[in-house]
Amino acid sequence: MPDSDELIPAKAGPPEADGGAAGGPPTSFSLRAHPSFTAYLTGEAASLLGTSAHAVALPALAVLVLHANPGQVATLAVLSQAPAFVLALPAGAYVDQHAKRPVLIGTDPIAAVAVAAIPLTALGGLLSFPVLYAVALTVGSATVLHLAAAIAVVPELVPGPLLHEANSRVGSAFGLTDTLGAYADAGVVAALGAVRAFWLDALSYALSASYATWIRLVEHRTRPARER
Numbered sequence: 001m002p003d004s005d006e007l008i009p010a011k012a013g014p015p016e017a018d019g020g021a022a023g024g025p026p027t028s029f030s031l032r033a034h035p036s037f038t039a040y041l042t043g044e045a046a047s048l049l050g051t052s053a054h055a056v057a058l059p060a061l062a063v064l065v066l067h068a069n070p071g072q073v074a075t076l077a078v079l080s081q082a083p084a085f086v087l088a089l090p091a092g093a094y095v096d097q098h099a100k101r102p103v104l105i106g107t108d109p110i111a112a113v114a115v116a117a118i119p120l121t122a123l124g125g126l127l128s129f130p131v132l133y134a135v136a137l138t139v140g141s142a143t144v145l146h147l148a149a150a151i152a153v154v155p156e157l158v159p160g161p162l163l164h165e166a167n168s169r170v171g172s173a174f175g176l177t178d179t180l181g182a183y184a185d186a187g188v189v190a191a192l193g194a195v196r197a198f199w200l201d202a203l204s205y206a207l208s209a210s211y212a213t214w215i216r217l218v219e220h221r222t223r224p225a226r227e228r
Contacts, residue, residue, distance in 0.1 A: 030162075036215045037157045037166060040104075043211025044150050044170070045177045047108055050204030051143050052181025053188070054115060055080070057201060061118065061194035062132055072129055079133050083140035091148040100156065103149035104212040107142040112205035114138040118198045127195075156217040 031037055062068035062076055095103055114135045121127045151170075158166045188197045 039211045039214040043208040047208035048177045049181040053185035056185040057197045079136040087144045091145045095149045100149040100153040107146035108205040108209035111142040112202045116202040122195045
């Protein structure tokens with residue numbers, strides 16, 4: 001078992017209305033009684049909002065600020081999507097064998113620093129296509145690894161009877177946030193400008209990382225047959 005996740009043994013026996021013993025994890029069969037799942041869902045919504053915003057703002061910046069030609073826009077799109085094709089399987093295998101919470105905490109700051117490099121280089125007059133290409137690859141790679149951990153960690157956040165409901169909530173939240181992020185960032189780019197929009201993008205990743213630190217994983221153990 002990975003030793004870097006913070007595991008809290010789940011209390012055996014019937015669920016209690018207000019959780020387990022003092023200091024223990026909640027055992028109520030309601031998602032509202034599991035604050036780690038709430039923190040996880042909030043953080044993932046913020047992270048996905050940043051990813052959706054990034055997908056809109058990056059090509060907009062290339063066209064509006066750097067006056068990209070079709071070939072440069074196409075290159076940017078390929079570099080943004082390449083990590084999903086190259087890293088998806090290795091990322092899944094990695095998170096299956098390693099602790100997931102550190103991945104959730106660590107990947108968002110990488111994405112935040114990467115997108116913050118865009119307004120910072122713009123302030124210094126150094127914004128260029130190599131910068132955008134590097135940001136696209138970095139954010140794309142961090143996102144693939146983060147999503148792999150985000151999907152795999154759900155069974156470690158809630159007890160078995162709540163897993164179906166939890167997965168349903170996650171799917172709904174991801175779909176809604178993905179759609180809202182694309183439309184919202186179009187408005188942000190129009191209101192603030194393509195460069196300033198990346199400050200909000202970086203903030204969304206930082207917020208996600210902050211919520212991930214509140215997650216406490218629950219170890220679900222099956223009682224021996226003689227105890228049943």
